[in-house]
Amino acid sequence: MAPRQRGATDPAGERELLSAGDVARTVARMAHQIIEKTALDAPSAPEVVLMGIPSRGAPLARRLAVKINEFSGVAVPTGTLDVTLYRDDLRRGPTRPLEATKLPDGGVDDRLVVLVDDVLFSGRTIRAALDALRDHGRPRAVQLAVLVDRGHRELPIRADYVGKNVPTARSEEVHVLLEEFDQRDGVVLR
């Protein structure tokens, strides 16, 4: 498939915001930012764990951990945190299937937890994640890393690490595509 020009709308009404190469570079940059901000490679470093929010936050957390290890030599544990049962909009739609929650060995107590998700929108998923996390233990601090921040927040929540800020209309949909689910990497606007 010929590479598409970034920003161009293809016949399917899809506009590419990030190419596969952009996603890789963005993840690498976020890994550097996490190392810098948490000082996880310093002698008195906090114990950092990455918790991906399924579905696409989970592989993103694993990719970040690989990059962090590559750049700093520190193996950061990863886990997944399903927030479905904590959502405040469950009654509004059909039954949602649950995804796995898997804490890293040692849990989250007194560790610096970085929540990882693909898109930050209303902030309600992150609110649910904070509630879910509280039931699993008491982290020393919680930070948030998202690949795309598309705005339209409904709650006072902001991310500590943002791959790309994308101003959007409410009617638009931002899709993060990952090899693990979509056979290709990229971010598109539909």
Add this chain to the structure above:
Amino acid sequence: MRHLLSTEGIDPAAATAILDTAATLKQSLEGREVRKLPTLRGRTVVTVFYENSTRTRVSFEIAGKWMSADVVNVSSSGSSVGKGESLRDTALTLAAAGADCVVVRHPASGAAHRLANWLQDAGTSVVNAGDGMHEHPTQALLDAATLRERLGDLADRRIAIVGDVLHSRVARSNVHLLTALGAHVTLVAPPTLLPAGVANWPVTVSHELDAELPSQDAVMLLRVQAERMYSGPAGAKGNGHFFPSAREYSIAYGLNENRLKLLPEHAVVLHPGPMLRGMEIASSVADSPRAAITDQVRNGVHVRMAVLYHLLAHEEETA
């Protein structure tokens, strides 16, 4: 899904969704500091038990509480049921009082279906927690969850259900569910303890336990329900007319250590409880690692949480 009344005709995809949810819940809740989810906050679940039961009632109560629902227990003694109020009036009272879900156990087959009909307009969900000799769908689901844990996928697995099939709602619900999930079920019982019409069930029938054991992936023993074996005038009880004696039943159909050796290495032993040790199952077998009886109870809570989630966590689409 609005009610869970029966496993007859259950959509395998719906059953699998409940089992998957239960497995995920179990995995997510393991080792947690707080075993409580806010999912059903503000919802009210009422359990109405017209028959004695410890494990089923407690299991539903814990399941509801772990999902943050308000759980109210009603038993037939100490309530208007004991004063002779009809099931219909009890149901309408509970719905009017704001119950989102009624979990009912009743000695009459079909009681849960009647209840669901009466509550159709009230928007209240009904879960059948055992109706007479008819069905006990959540027991079948927790059995399937336990079997999936031990055996993996149930497609083409061979499962023997042994004992008092005639009086067993557990057996009926399991036959429907396990065959829907692709398993092959063999009923093993004396001819007197098999229901009329069993030839039309999607099962193999046998009277010889020893001959069936070597080919089974799991054996599910049933309780001999002496309280349902009326042998004389109405109300009189006794088991003399279904088999000669407990000893003879035990010799022919009890799972003892010698019989356990006939089973393949990987085979699992289930019993819905309460067990008659020494008759249906030898104590050493019940306590052996091959038996998954306490797993069944543990999984019961997660399966019932999953059922409540699927019934109550979303608004019912208006049909």
